[in-house]
Amino acid sequence: MESDEKDLVKEPFTEYGVYSYADYLTWDIDEMVELIKGKVFRSAAAAPRMKHQQIVLRLGSAFLQFLENKPCEAFIAPFDVRLPVKSRKNEDIFTVVQPDICVVCDRSKLDDAGCLGAPDLIVEVLSPGNNKKELKNKYEVYEESGVREYWVIHPSEETLMIYSLIDGKYNPSRLFTRGDIVKSECIAGFELDLEKFFEKID
Numbered sequence: 001m002e003s004d005e006k007d008l009v010k011e012p013f014t015e016y017g018v019y020s021y022a023d024y025l026t027w028d029i030d031e032m033v034e035l036i037k038g039k040v041f042r043s044a045a046a047a048p049r050m051k052h053q054q055i056v057l058r059l060g061s062a063f064l065q066f067l068e069n070k071p072c073e074a075f076i077a078p079f080d081v082r083l084p085v086k087s088r089k090n091e092d093i094f095t096v097v098q099p100d101i102c103v104v105c106d107r108s109k110l111d112d113a114g115c116l117g118a119p120d121l122i123v124e125v126l127s128p129g130n131n132k133k134e135l136k137n138k139y140e141v142y143e144e145s146g147v148r149e150y151w152v153i154h155p156s157e158e159t160l161m162i163y164s165l166i167d168g169k170y171n172p173s174r175l176f177t178r179g180d181i182v183k184s185e186c187i188a189g190f191e192l193d194l195e196k197f198f199e200k201i202d
């Protein structure tokens with residue numbers, strides 16, 4: 001009976017628990033999870049689909065090349081972004097996300113653990129089963145924490161929506177698709193030709 005109990009792997013969190021970054025650091029689990037206002041969100045699948053990864057890699061590379069010798073820096077997941085509300089202590093941080101891509105211009109926010117504070121720009125590529133997390137839960141915490149631009153890409157529809165922070169609230173762009181050239185307001189000079197971008201992705 002003792003050996004049977006040892007073979008049972010108990011998760012370090014429950015569906016209804018509220019957890020902090022301090023708790024998150026103690027978890028020894030294989031899957032990717034994020035904390036949003038203390039609630040645990042799992043990855044939608046064991047691994048992202050190929051088109052998702054192509055988009056992340058190509059767009060991440062575009063940011064990387066553009067930002068060379070500039071003060072801002074781009075990162076791709078897995079990369080912890082901690083979004084404190086009142087205190088920067090681990091036990092007081094209840095939102096820890098791993099955006100597909102983020103751009104950080106204030107280097108004082110970077111440390112060995114990732115980013116502490118809001119990146120300037122975040123890109124999320126939608127995955128089946130995770131759309132609500134990106135479109136509602138993450139939208140809210142990104143807006144509240146001061147992420148200046150939030151890009152949402154729909155891989156199968158080949159569309160891009162940009163939410164720009166104006167007076168503390170997100171203002172949505174029109175829906176961009178093939179044929180559009182997208183410009184970033186917070187990363188001055190960065191442009192993305194969606195026709196060329198999507199035609200290279202299977």
